Amino acid sequence: MTDIKELGEFGLLERLTGDIKPGHGVVKGIGDDCAVIEGEDFYKLVTTDMLVSGDHFRCDWHSPWQIGWKSIVVNVSDIASMGGLPDYALVSMALPDGTEVEFMEEVFKGMKDACDSHGVDIIGGDTTHGNELVINVAMLGHVERELLCLRSDARLGDMICITGDLGKSWAGLELLRASKTGYTEFYLQPQCQLDTGRMLAPYVNAMIDVSDGLASEVKHICRESGVGAEIKMKDIPISEKTIEAGSSLGKDPLEWALSGGEDFELLYTVSREQYKNVKSTGPIVIGSILDDGVYLFDGHRKPLKGGYDHFKRDG
Amino acid sequence: MTDIKELGEFGLLERLTGDIKPGHGVVKGIGDDCAVIEGEDFYKLVTTDMLVSGDHFRCDWHSPWQIGWKSIVVNVSDIASMGGLPDYALVSMALPDGTEVEFMEEVFKGMKDACDSHGVDIIGGDTTHGNELVINVAMLGHVERELLCLRSDARLGDMICITGDLGKSWAGLELLRASKTGYTEFYLQPQCQLDTGRMLAPYVNAMIDVSDGLASEVKHICRESGVGAEIKMKDIPISEKTIEAGSSLGKDPLEWALSGGEDFELLYTVSREQYKNVKSTGPIVIGSILDDGVYLFDGHRKPLKGGYDHFKRDG
Numbered sequence: 001m002t003d004i005k006e007l008g009e010f011g012l013l014e015r016l017t018g019d020i021k022p023g024h025g026v027v028k029g030i031g032d033d034c035a036v037i038e039g040e041d042f043y044k045l046v047t048t049d050m051l052v053s054g055d056h057f058r059c060d061w062h063s064p065w066q067i068g069w070k071s072i073v074v075n076v077s078d079i080a081s082m083g084g085l086p087d088y089a090l091v092s093m094a095l096p097d098g099t100e101v102e103f104m105e106e107v108f109k110g111m112k113d114a115c116d117s118h119g120v121d122i123i124g125g126d127t128t129h130g131n132e133l134v135i136n137v138a139m140l141g142h143v144e145r146e147l148l149c150l151r152s153d154a155r156l157g158d159m160i161c162i163t164g165d166l167g168k169s170w171a172g173l174e175l176l177r178a179s180k181t182g183y184t185e186f187y188l189q190p191q192c193q194l195d196t197g198r199m200l201a202p203y204v205n206a207m208i209d210v211s212d213g214l215a216s217e218v219k220h221i222c223r224e225s226g227v228g229a230e231i232k233m234k235d236i237p238i239s240e241k242t243i244e245a246g247s248s249l250g251k252d253p254l255e256w257a258l259s260g261g262e263d264f265e266l267l268y269t270v271s272r273e274q275y276k277n278v279k280s281t282g283p284i285v286i287g288s289i290l291d292d293g294v295y296l297f298d299g300h301r302k303p304l305k306g307g308y309d310h311f312k313r314d315g
Numbered sequence: 316m317t318d319i320k321e322l323g324e325f326g327l328l329e330r331l332t333g334d335i336k337p338g339h340g341v342v343k344g345i346g347d348d349c350a351v352i353e354g355e356d357f358y359k360l361v362t363t364d365m366l367v368s369g370d371h372f373r374c375d376w377h378s379p380w381q382i383g384w385k386s387i388v389v390n391v392s393d394i395a396s397m398g399g400l401p402d403y404a405l406v407s408m409a410l411p412d413g414t415e416v417e418f419m420e421e422v423f424k425g426m427k428d429a430c431d432s433h434g435v436d437i438i439g440g441d442t443t444h445g446n447e448l449v450i451n452v453a454m455l456g457h458v459e460r461e462l463l464c465l466r467s468d469a470r471l472g473d474m475i476c477i478t479g480d481l482g483k484s485w486a487g488l489e490l491l492r493a494s495k496t497g498y499t500e501f502y503l504q505p506q507c508q509l510d511t512g513r514m515l516a517p518y519v520n521a522m523i524d525v526s527d528g529l530a531s532e533v534k535h536i537c538r539e540s541g542v543g544a545e546i547k548m549k550d551i552p553i554s555e556k557t558i559e560a561g562s563s564l565g566k567d568p569l570e571w572a573l574s575g576g577e578d579f580e581l582l583y584t585v586s587r588e589q590y591k592n593v594k595s596t597g598p599i600v601i602g603s604i605l606d607d608g609v610y611l612f613d614g615h616r617k618p619l620k621g622g623y624d625h626f627k628r629d630g
Contacts, residue, residue, distance in 0.1 A: 001415045001416075001417055002415060002416040002417065003413060003414075003415065003416070004410060004414045004415070004416055004419065005412070006416075007416055009442055009443075012416060012419065012442065013442055015416060015420065016419060016420060016423045017423070017437070017440075020427070020436075020437050022436070022438070023402075023403070023436025023438065024436070025402075026403070026436060026438055029436070029437075029438040029439065030437070030438065030439055030440070034439070035403070035405065035438035035439035037403065037438070037455075040355045046403070046405060046438065046439060046453075046455065047405075047439065048405045048407050048439065048440060048441050048451070048453050049407070049441050050407040050408070050409055050441050050443050050445075050449070050451060052409045052443060052444065052445040052446075052449070054446065055409075055443060055444050055445060056443070087338075087340075088338070088341070088350070088352065088361070090350065090361060090362075090363045090453060092363050092364070092365040092451050092453075093365070094365055094367045094370075094449060095319060095626070097320070098318060099318075099319045100316045100317060100318065100319070101316075101317040101318070101319055101321075101322055101327060101330060102316055102317065104319065104327065104331060105330065105331060108331045108332070112335070121335075121337070121338025121339070121341060121344070122332070122335055122344075122345070123337070123338065123341055123344040123345065123350035123352070123361065124344065124345055124349070124350035124361060124362065124363065125332075125345070125363060126363050126364050126365050126451075127324055127327065127328055127625070128324075128365050128367060128370060128371070128625045129367065129370050129625040129626060130365075130367040130370060130447065130449065131367075131369065131446070131447055132445065132446055132447065134365070134367070134409060134445065134449050134451075136363070136365060136407050136441075136449075136451035136453075138361075138363050138405060138407075138451075138453030140352075140361065140455075310442070310443045310444040311410070311444060
């Protein structure tokens with residue numbers, strides 16, 4: 001028998017779903033931020049994310065409103081990474097014995113506020129019992145055919161860009177774990193880049209959201225596009241607040257950027273010709289697409305390591 | 316503060332979602348087996364169901380294949396109750412530490428077999444960590460506009476029919492709880508009525524699947540349609556095997572039929588004129604739609620009580 005920890009999250013997924021062929025009308029099945037289905041005027045986008053108490057939120061850290069907010073935003077981020085717009089959400093919840101109605105009202109208020117902020121309607125769901133609070137959101141959206149951005153669209157010579165700071169979510173988590181205060185707001189109440197995604201979509205090639213750390217997402221793009229990449233360490237954007245958090249905890253914020261995840265920035269590749277068209281969004285250029293190999297450059301090239309794995313997590 | 320147990324599953328849902336209006340393009344939002352979205356040639360159907368270890372399956376009772384099978388079938392049943400056909404599934408899973416890859420391969424084989432049996436493609440999902448095994452499936456389907464069957468379409472004078480035996484799932488659960496053998500196969504490996512649903516759809520008015528017990532589903536139809544109903548106790552179909560299980564356990568199988576749930580038969584209402592068109596499916600007539608009140612008739616009328624509630628469950 002093999003423990004899932006040995007394969008890791010992505011190894012397990014490959015083992016379970018590697019033989020599944022995209023079905024009728026499926027433009028992109030398993031292996032991107034959303035599934036993409038043929039439609040009349042638009043492609044339809046579908047995504048789903050499960051949040052588990054203790055893993056994705058903690059009731060002693062997050063307010064119930066923030067738990068609800070996060071459950072929606074992580075899905076909107078997946079839609080944003082395809083260049084699309086979200087439309088509808090279905091919310092499934094397992095609630096433990098003793099859950100208070102007032103707590104769930106606040107969770108739902110967070111969901112509704114996040115939905116209102118991003119143009120989403122809640123249209124259904126499922127409520128059941130469990131031993132721990134679990135929230136699953138399935139989200140439907142759409143994207144104009146010509147705007148669809150896949151992980152597999154990176155091209156040799158593309159610039160690799162990111163929409164904002166990395167490591168900021170993990171900084172907050174580490175501060176809370178150490179019972180410290182400071183820069184915790186992004187971890188507790190993440191934001192996604194829906195508007196920027198729409199502005200980028202006409203011009204960029206591959207796009208993905210940073211949910212499992214920069215290293216993991218760069219490798220996803222390279223594997224799906226059949227290319228390589230070099231990331232310049234000095235250009236990875238890490239904010240002063242994140243660096244301060246690292247100093248106060250004696251930890252390396254670069255590790256948080258590479259492996260922490262949940263920053264929900266958009267990582268994308270864009271050709272040198274199209275770069276001028278994305279400049280207004282404030283792109284941060286962190287590397288370029290090569291024909292082979294995935295490297296981190298810090299004076300010399302070394303393999304790009306890291307990425308968050310739910311089955312190999314620490315703490 | 317109010318415990319969710321005081322409101323119950325449906326009271327909580329009303330409190331959390333009562334103010335949500337159906338959004339743009341939504342034909343039917345919260346409050347039916349599926350959400351219904353406008354489409355070009357067809358209505359789009361979307362549904363989701365969460366299965367939690369210990370509540371919806373038990374790893375010492377269900378084989379991993381059966382857990383996977385059930386997670387798909389419960390969603391297909393929701394699509395069937397709208398008169399539709401399922402197309403795509405997204406599978407989210409929280410896996411506890413120590414889960415074995417081979418176990419998950421069997422779970423996925425059950426899912427894939429259930430998908431193959433019902434014409435469904437798995438197109439995405441999410442895999443994460445949790446302290447107990449949780450599987451959420453979101454399913455997309457479609458139905459021809461003229462075939463859509465809502466809970467709210469029952470009409471005064473309609474006959475109330477069911478597609479098959481009730482109480483059979485709960486019989487299996489009770490036998491397993493008592494460490495007995497016998498009629499457990501339906502509980503462990505439920506079947507849904509997709510083909511029958513399609514045959515019924517052109518002729519019936521309201522339709523719903525029996526997931527929370529007959530009493531609960533009759534009341535859903537009455538509330539959503541603004542009508543009443545009388546169910547004839549002697550006509551509720553309970554199989555010999557279920558009656559035997561009741562005898563061996565000293566329990567009343569009628570209670571299992573009314574409140575047990577997970578039978579996944581289709582409950583529907585049909586006019587006397589259209590009844591001839593559904594006769595080939597073997598309908599079991601159990602009552603009729605009144606203008607007001609929801610009754611069980613066993614020689615005299617009494618209020619119809621019962622229905623499964625995840626927050627008020629026994630055992």
